[in-house]
Amino acid sequence: MVGVLLASLEMAIVNAVLPRIATELHDAGLLPWVFTGYIAAATVATPVFGLVADRYGRLTAYAWGMGLLLVGSGVAAWAPTMPFLLVGRVLQGLGGGAVMPVTIVILGDRYPVGERARMFGVISLVWGASTLLGPLAGAGLTGAWGWRAVFWVNLLPGAAAMWGVWRALRGEPRVSGRRPWWPSGLFRSGTQRVLNASGALAVAALYGILAHVAVWVQGVEGGDSMAAGVALLPLTLCWTAASHATGRLVGRWGLAHLLRVGAALLVVGLAVAWHWTMAPAGLGILGAGMGVLITCLNIAVQELAPAEAKGTATSTAIFLRNLGATASVPLLGHLAGFRPGMANLGEVPNLAAGVHAAAGGCLLLGAAAGALIWLGLPKRLAMP
Numbered sequence: 001m002v003g004v005l006l007a008s009l010e011m012a013i014v015n016a017v018l019p020r021i022a023t024e025l026h027d028a029g030l031l032p033w034v035f036t037g038y039i040a041a042a043t044v045a046t047p048v049f050g051l052v053a054d055r056y057g058r059l060t061a062y063a064w065g066m067g068l069l070l071v072g073s074g075v076a077a078w079a080p081t082m083p084f085l086l087v088g089r090v091l092q093g094l095g096g097g098a099v100m101p102v103t104i105v106i107l108g109d110r111y112p113v114g115e116r117a118r119m120f121g122v123i124s125l126v127w128g129a130s131t132l133l134g135p136l137a138g139a140g141l142t143g144a145w146g147w148r149a150v151f152w153v154n155l156l157p158g159a160a161a162m163w164g165v166w167r168a169l170r171g172e173p174r175v176s177g178r179r180p181w182w183p184s185g186l187f188r189s190g191t192q193r194v195l196n197a198s199g200a201l202a203v204a205a206l207y208g209i210l211a212h213v214a215v216w217v218q219g220v221e222g223g224d225s226m227a228a229g230v231a232l233l234p235l236t237l238c239w240t241a242a243s244h245a246t247g248r249l250v251g252r253w254g255l256a257h258l259l260r261v262g263a264a265l266l267v268v269g270l271a272v273a274w275h276w277t278m279a280p281a282g283l284g285i286l287g288a289g290m291g292v293l294i295t296c297l298n299i300a301v302q303e304l305a306p307a308e309a310k311g312t313a314t315s316t317a318i319f320l321r322n323l324g325a326t327a328s329v330p331l332l333g334h335l336a337g338f339r340p341g342m343a344n345l346g347e348v349p350n351l352a353a354g355v356h357a358a359a360g361g362c363l364l365l366g367a368a369a370g371a372l373i374w375l376g377l378p379k380r381l382a383m384p
Contacts, residue, residue: 050315065098
């Protein structure tokens with residue numbers, strides 16, 4: 001969980017320090033790349049390290065991932081220029097793209113379905129906490145010790161996480177290197193395709209909402225960055241609560257039924273967040289739906305995959321969700337009225353109507369995900 005915290009924090013913590021970095025390194029032109037370099041590298045690394053986990057073992061994949069994250073943190077902290085900082089961010093992203101999916105695979109190996117669902121709820125809590133606290137932590141560290149502290153602070157807890165995982169997994173059986181790189185027939189199953197496509201659409205809708213909550217709060221309602229963070233509390237808290245409840249219900253209700261419940265909550269939450277733009281109730285229902293959906297999708301993808309391909313199946317599912325988010329946010333931003341060259345939110349014509357339209361686009365994506373789950377999944381998911 002410490003490793004998950006570091007990997008997820010790196011997506012949020014740098015936002016607060018970007019102006020300070022640009023000032024000290026005298027190079028604002030590469031700032032967008034410093035932010036997106038981490039996300040792009042993590043997206044590319046995710047399926048690669050899933051394959052490594054299946055072929056060479058979980059510990060090997062985790063060690064490489066955490067090693068890259070820590071080396072990248074050191075490079076970024078030391079960076080004398082913006083290009084060096086960008087290299088550090090890319091290395092961090094490659095590591096973060098390994099740590100998150102390999103952690104989920106390790107939990108899948110070590111816990112039965114019900115307990116695993118509860119552990120995924122803890123991951124959701126860690127992710128939500130990093131999203132809310134990341135900007136505040138970045139601002140606090142920068143104010144006290146300068147922006148380089150944002151990267152130096154990763155080294156000690158990251159090393160501790162690596163030591164703990166090594167102690168737990170050092171006796172795991174070695175995986176034969178003769179296995180094919182890509183498991184044949186992994187996604188020939190129609191159920192696997194439905195699970196992956198619906199997950200990608202649901203996460204695309206979620207990130208479309210997340211990208212525009214702060215825009216609505218600050219650009220339309222006149223709030224500050226703290227108010228924007230508070231606006232996400234219903235989503236984060238309901239996601240965590242729903243993930244925890246799913247762990248208790250999965251044995252009684254079954255994955256297929258819970259997936260349909262999660263899809264229904266997702267669509268209702270997006271409909272409320274669209275009709276009453278970014279209403280807290282809508283964000284809370286959306287969070288509950290995602291808490292049920294993501295937990296059950298992770299379990300179903302793992303359980304339906306052959307034992308020798310669980311890492312590949314898990315990481316590919318996460319990769320497709322990240323890809324959906326990466327593709328949807330710019331398109332929904334264009335729908336909201338954002339165009340290249342705009343200096344601030346005040347230049348967006350009719351911002352309120354634009355955010356409302358973007359929320360409507362998110363509703364369409366969520367409805368497509370819900371339709372796939374309700375119509376494309378069997379009434380029961382037969383586990384091997």
